[in-house]
Amino acid sequence: xxxxxxxxxxxxxxxxxxxxxxxxxxxxxxxxxxxxxxxxxxxxxxxxxxxxxxxxxxxxxxxxxxxxxxxxxxxxxxxxxxxxxxxxxxxxxxxxxxxxxxxxxxxxxxxxxxxxxxxxxxxxxxxxxxxxxxxxxxxxxxxxxxxxxxxxxxxxxxxxxxxxxxxxxxxxxxxxxxxxxxxxxxxxxxxxxxxxxxxxxxxxxxxxxxxxxxxxxxxxxxxxxxxxxxxxxxx
Numbered sequence: 001x002x003x004x005x006x007x008x009x010x011x012x013x014x015x016x017x018x019x020x021x022x023x024x025x026x027x028x029x030x031x032x033x034x035x036x037x038x039x040x041x042x043x044x045x046x047x048x049x050x051x052x053x054x055x056x057x058x059x060x061x062x063x064x065x066x067x068x069x070x071x072x073x074x075x076x077x078x079x080x081x082x083x084x085x086x087x088x089x090x091x092x093x094x095x096x097x098x099x100x101x102x103x104x105x106x107x108x109x110x111x112x113x114x115x116x117x118x119x120x121x122x123x124x125x126x127x128x129x130x131x132x133x134x135x136x137x138x139x140x141x142x143x144x145x146x147x148x149x150x151x152x153x154x155x156x157x158x159x160x161x162x163x164x165x166x167x168x169x170x171x172x173x174x175x176x177x178x179x180x181x182x183x184x185x186x187x188x189x190x191x192x193x194x195x196x197x198x199x200x201x202x203x204x205x206x207x208x209x210x211x212x213x214x215x216x217x218x219x220x221x222x223x224x225x226x227x228x229x230x231x232x233x234x235x
Contacts, residue, residue, distance in 0.1 A: 031067040087224070
């Protein structure tokens with residue numbers, strides 16, 4: 001279940017201890033702007049410890065970072081606070097359809113350093129990456145699915161390929177236009193009716209601190225590992 005926190009309208013279940021909340025898409029200073037490397041620019045200037053602190057202040061029970069093709073921010077935070085039990089390692093992976101060079105962003109959750117290295121090795125080809133993620137049973141979500149869509153293949157073929165590879169889709173992204181989010185959510189509602197097995201998640205996609213934890217995912221869980229399993233099950 002995905003929701004948006006509003007300063008004036010707090011959901012009644014927000015304080016219900018059974019339901020845990022996590023912003024599943026946010027960035028830190030370890031996200032580089034890779035398309036203008038010569039300037040050494042960053043896609044975010046949030047310090048990992050500030051992301052963690054503010055996410056907790058805004059009611060998140062669990063916290064992660066999804067930096068671009070990097071887990072350095074996650075490792076930095078865990079080195080700073082090695083006893084954290086409410087944090088898990090994630091990243092946002094840029095991958096491509098090899099035949100069209102259609103670009104896709106995929107969040108992978110609850111990974112380790114070995115898995116990160118293999119993900120980076122495989123990400124040039126979405127089919128190779130998908131096969132390995134499934135083999136490793138790594139939870140992965142397809143992010144803002146039409147942000148980079150440029151009609152390089154037919155909409156039907158693109159959508160069918162994504163449905164074949166992914167069971168988890170980001171339907172609320174705090175950085176995307178509301179029309180885009182509604183399109184994805186409407187499409188996934190139809191998919192759910194027809195096949196059932198699809199999970200919907202949300203995240204702020206925060207590159208600054210202001211929108212952090214304003215969009216988040218909710219599941220009934222007692223630990224980060226159980227939270228991720230609830231997502232996998234579509235709960």
